[in-house]
Amino acid sequence: MKIDHSHAHPIGMYLRTFAALLALMVLTVAMAFVHVGPEGTSVFNNLIAMAIAATKAVLVVLFFMHVKFSTQLTKFWAVLGFLWFLLMFIMFADYTTRPREYIRGWEPAAEDPNAPAAMPQPPAR
Amino acid sequence: MKTEALHAAHQTEEQPLHHQFEEVSQQNESYVVGMWVFLVTEIMFFGGMFLAYVLYRWRYPVAWYEAHTRLDVAMGTTNTVVLLTSSLTMALAVHFAQLRNRKMQLAMLGTTIALACVFLVIKAFEWSAKFHHGLVPGPGFLWDGTVPAPQAQLFYSLYFGMTGLHALHVIIGILVIGTLGLLTFLDHPLVKNDFIPTELVGLYWHFVDIVWIFLFPLFYLIPK
Amino acid sequence: MSTAAPVLHGESPKAPPSYLQAGHSIKSWLLTGDHKRIAVLYLISVSVFFFFGSLAASMIRIELVSPRGVMLESDTYNKVFTAHGIIMIFFFLIPAIPAVLGNFLLPIMIGARDLAFPRLNLLSWYLYVAGGLCGVLAIAFGGVDTGWTFYTPYSSMYSNTNVTLTIIGAFIAGFSSIATGINFIVTVHKMRAPGMTWFRLPLMVWGSYATSLIIVLGTPVVAITLLLVVMERVFHIGVFSPELGGDPVLFQHLFWFYSHPAVYIMILPAMGVINEVITCFSRKRIFGYHFIAFSSLAIAGLGFLVWGHHMFVSSQSMYQGMVFSLLSYLVAVPSAIKVFNWTATIYKGSVRFQTPFLYVLGFMGLFVVGGLTGLFLAAMSTDVHLTDTYFVVAHFHYVMVGGTIMGFLAGLHFWWPKFFGRMYPDSWGKLSALIIFVGFNLTFLPQFVLGYLGMPRRYHYYYFAPEFQFWHIASTAGASILAVGFLIPAVYLLWSLKYGAPAGPNPWGAKGLEWTIPSPPPTTNFLETPVVREEPYSYDAEAEEREEQAKEPTRA
Numbered sequence: 053m054k055i056d057h058s059h060a061h062p063i064g065m066y067l068r069t070f071a072a073l074l075a076l077m078v079l080t081v082a083m084a085f086v087h088v089g090p091e092g093t094s095v096f097n098n099l100i101a102m103a104i105a106a107t108k109a110v111l112v113v114l115f116f117m118h119v120k121f122s123t124q125l126t127k128f129w130a131v132l133g134f135l136w137f138l139l140m141f142i143m144f145a146d147y148t149t150r151p152r153e154y155i156r157g158w159e160p161a162a163e164d165p166n167a168p169a170a171m172p173q174p175p176a177r
Numbered sequence: 178m179k180t181e182a183l184h185a186a187h188q189t190e191e192q193p194l195h196h197q198f199e200e201v202s203q204q205n206e207s208y209v210v211g212m213w214v215f216l217v218t219e220i221m222f223f224g225g226m227f228l229a230y231v232l233y234r235w236r237y238p239v240a241w242y243e244a245h246t247r248l249d250v251a252m253g254t255t256n257t258v259v260l261l262t263s264s265l266t267m268a269l270a271v272h273f274a275q276l277r278n279r280k281m282q283l284a285m286l287g288t289t290i291a292l293a294c295v296f297l298v299i300k301a302f303e304w305s306a307k308f309h310h311g312l313v314p315g316p317g318f319l320w321d322g323t324v325p326a327p328q329a330q331l332f333y334s335l336y337f338g339m340t341g342l343h344a345l346h347v348i349i350g351i352l353v354i355g356t357l358g359l360l361t362f363l364d365h366p367l368v369k370n371d372f373i374p375t376e377l378v379g380l381y382w383h384f385v386d387i388v389w390i391f392l393f394p395l396f397y398l399i400p401k
Numbered sequence: 402m403s404t405a406a407p408v409l410h411g412e413s414p415k416a417p418p419s420y421l422q423a424g425h426s427i428k429s430w431l432l433t434g435d436h437k438r439i440a441v442l443y444l445i446s447v448s449v450f451f452f453f454g455s456l457a458a459s460m461i462r463i464e465l466v467s468p469r470g471v472m473l474e475s476d477t478y479n480k481v482f483t484a485h486g487i488i489m490i491f492f493f494l495i496p497a498i499p500a501v502l503g504n505f506l507l508p509i510m511i512g513a514r515d516l517a518f519p520r521l522n523l524l525s526w527y528l529y530v531a532g533g534l535c536g537v538l539a540i541a542f543g544g545v546d547t548g549w550t551f552y553t554p555y556s557s558m559y560s561n562t563n564v565t566l567t568i569i570g571a572f573i574a575g576f577s578s579i580a581t582g583i584n585f586i587v588t589v590h591k592m593r594a595p596g597m598t599w600f601r602l603p604l605m606v607w608g609s610y611a612t613s614l615i616i617v618l619g620t621p622v623v624a625i626t627l628l629l630v631v632m633e634r635v636f637h638i639g640v641f642s643p644e645l646g647g648d649p650v651l652f653q654h655l656f657w658f659y660s661h662p663a664v665y666i667m668i669l670p671a672m673g674v675i676n677e678v679i680t681c682f683s684r685k686r687i688f689g690y691h692f693i694a695f696s697s698l699a700i701a702g703l704g705f706l707v708w709g710h711h712m713f714v715s716s717q718s719m720y721q722g723m724v725f726s727l728l729s730y731l732v733a734v735p736s737a738i739k740v741f742n743w744t745a746t747i748y749k750g751s752v753r754f755q756t757p758f759l760y761v762l763g764f765m766g767l768f769v770v771g772g773l774t775g776l777f778l779a780a781m782s783t784d785v786h787l788t789d790t791y792f793v794v795a796h797f798h799y800v801m802v803g804g805t806i807m808g809f810l811a812g813l814h815f816w817w818p819k820f821f822g823r824m825y826p827d828s829w830g831k832l833s834a835l836i837i838f839v840g841f842n843l844t845f846l847p848q849f850v851l852g853y854l855g856m857p858r859r860y861h862y863y864y865f866a867p868e869f870q871f872w873h874i875a876s877t878a879g880a881s882i883l884a885v886g887f888l889i890p891a892v893y894l895l896w897s898l899k900y901g902a903p904a905g906p907n908p909w910g911a912k913g914l915e916w917t918i919p920s921p922p923p924t925t926n927f928l929e930t931p932v933v934r935e936e937p938y939s940y941d942a943e944a945e946e947r948e949e950q951a952k953e954p955t956r957a
Binding site (some may be wrong): 059060061063066067069070073074077080081083084087094097098105108109112113116117118122125130132133134136140141143144147 | 206209214217224235236238250254257261262264265268269272275380383390397
Binding site (some may be wrong): 220224325335337 | 517579583619620625637640648651930
């Protein structure tokens with residue numbers, strides 16, 4: 053598949069992409085101060101923030117980096133990179149499935165705000 | 178809307194063909210794909226630190242929120258605008274390279290470098306503020322918040338590590354864009370009538386921008 | 402296969418000089434863009450590093466002859482086995498086949514004049530040498546004692562050896578590797594000659610392509626991981642420190658995320674070589690071309706999903722361990738498919754037992770042993786007993802030496818006449834292959850027993866179990882034989898450069914574009930771009946002719 057790169061794209065395309073990027077940036081800053089979803093969890097805020105960041109990245113990739121107008125091979129590599137990065141998150145399968153008991157003597161200090169409220173204690177021997 | 182000429186003003190001169198290639202379209206695509214493969218390695222490179230960040234943020238959400246309050250959102254936002262604009266000017270530099278408009282291309286490259294330097298200056302201000310407040314990881318770490326100091330130190334380790342690595346890439350970018358600008362100014366054979374080197378440098382610079390697009394909300398905009 | 406008639410030296414006064422003759426100055430070598438010259442530069446440098454790594458290995462084997470150790474302090478022993486691991490893995494096994502054989506052959510096998518990025522290729526060699534020098538320098542300054550695995554927090558906080566300098570060496574070598582990977586990927590995609598479709602490619606190209614995929618997707622992760630260790634040592638940026646709430650096991654996750662695929666970087670090129678040699682010396686088409694091609698990709702992909710089997714006893718979640726165990730069993734399947742297909746290729750072939758083929762046979766036997774013993778380690782229940790024992794050491798030496806090095810030697814002996822236009826004496830080749838096979842098995846087979854009996858890895862004394870000494874002595878004896886086996890080819894191969902019989906374009910009668918051009922090839926490889934019309938390994942025509950002759954009734 054031959055793509056003629058020597059023809060340039062209209063400047064308007066770059067300016068519109070830039071405007072969209074700025075708008076999304078304003079949105080993401082605003083969203084940091086607005087709580088979304090049920091109280092006590094910021095999961096939805098985080099998801100939205102990542103979604104906005106991903107959208108900005110996609111705009112940069114498609115238009116500034118010309119991937120929208122490129123060959124299949126280029127598109128393949130652009131997608132593969134981000135997918136492979138996500139593959140590393142398999143590591144979370146370890147961290148989320150580790151046992152939830154504290155080892156005796158290693159309980160965290162009482163004032164640690166990150167410690168879950170009630171932790172099961174291993175049976176006394 | 179005025180339509181502009183999208184063909185190079187003087188495209189009578191052919192794009193130079195390198196000896197190992199058969200035709201120019203093959204050559205151009207090869208370079209672009211090669212650059213993308215390199216960017217994939219960069220994604221995996223930064224990816225390791227992003228992974229560590231997500232892991233520890235998941236583990237210590239309260240510490241992450243409180244530690245991040247010491248960061249200056251205004252400076253971070255300004256830097257984001259600066260970098261996004263530099264991405265625009267870089268894309269325009271490629272645009273003018275394709276049109277073989279060397280003067281505008283050099284102007285855009287110069288603007289990109291200037292904006293990148295502004296980014297680094299603001300970052301320098303941010304960092305020196307951190308040094309001043311003793312928020313640098315290591316034996317001199319001073320923490321007076323409510324969350325345990327080790328966890329705050331972990332946040333700042335990742336902050337300095339990731340923004341530092343990013344800043345290093347910005348510095349490399351400035352050097353590369355500068356070299357490209359110099360070669361273009363001298364009409365050097367490496368870049369004469371060939372927009373591909375500019376395109377490749379542009380790809381690198383946009384990647385650096387994308388990394389910041391993710392760093393910014395992750396560090397500066399942590400919700401409560 | 403090609404429309405270009407092969408031009409032999411001296412046949413026509415207008416025949417282009419070979420790549421070895423095109424320029425004799427140091428500058429023409431050190432600033433070359435020619436992939437063949439770069440391959441030769443790599444050959445010299447990897448051999449040097451292999452030599453240093455072997456020195457470290459011999460120190461290990463001498464030390465282990467006595468239950469209380471022989472000549473080394475514990476700290477020094479730690480530095481010696483670390484040096485052995487780092488040099489052999491980062492500076493020999495990872496680059497060897499891709500950078501020597503791959504660099505030379507890949508463009509020729511696809512009908513191209515050079516790789517896609519010749520200057521990047523040269524840069525990759527310089528990066529390799531720089532990285533290797535850093536590593537050697539670190540050893541000269543006193544070495545590193547963390548093991549090649551650099552586990553935290555020892556490497557990041559407590560070790561007072563030259564960790565940073567060593568990591569810098571490995572880091573730079575990683576960039577060399579990545580540069581080669583990028584070059585190969587783009588070359589295979591974009592530089593194939595007309596008619597050279599993906600499924601007409603020699604399987605060595607498929608192997609190199611799959612290897613390059615792993616290189617570009619995995620190496621950066623170990624780069625950032627090692628960089629984080631350096632950052633912790635130098636800037637106190639402690640991401641792995643338990644005192645800060647960090648997780649040392651995160652280091653292991655990130656480290657093995659690359660280092661497991663790394664072993665596939667080491668073996669896939671060797672498997673690629675096997676395909677080429679086995680078809681030529683059986684005079685037969687490869688059995689199951691598509692299966693072998695896709696299995697290379699499968700190994701590359703699946704190889705990224707099994708890293709946790711290095712961490713079964715690391716406090717990793719047991720549930721994740723189960724998943725990794727299952728996936729590790731799965732990743733054995735594509736390798737097994739290859740072995741079955743190779744066996745089927747030899748079956749009913751017209752076999753010639755020349756040196757390259759002997760190495761291939763050695764590979765098949767030893768790789769199977771290595772692979773099967775890997776299954777013991779992939780099962781969590783047995784791994785708990787065998788981990789960190791000599792069983793693991795024996796396992797990986799079977800696949801890395803019995804696999805990769807056999808493959809490298811097979812390729813080196815197969816393509817030596819193509820590289821240099823000289824034949825080596827085949828009887829010496831066969832002798833050394835035999836010596837290597839015997840020496841290798843004597844070295845590492847006892848180590849399976851030792852591991853099973855409980856001898857721990859990275860220990861230089863075993864006075865608590867003097868009954869191990871018998872096996873250690875056997876192993877060291879084997880190592881001496883192995884050393885001789887490795888030295889002999891160095892001698893006769895170098896001898897052949899000046900005194901060996903000149904080789905024509907195709908001394909083995911093999912199929913493949915590389916055998917249609919002169920030995921050694923001219924700088925631009927082909928005088929005209931070849932047009933490919935035949936399937937690979939088209940030894941069928943000969944086979945049909947043999948069958949016809951066998952069926953012919955005897956003439957009166």
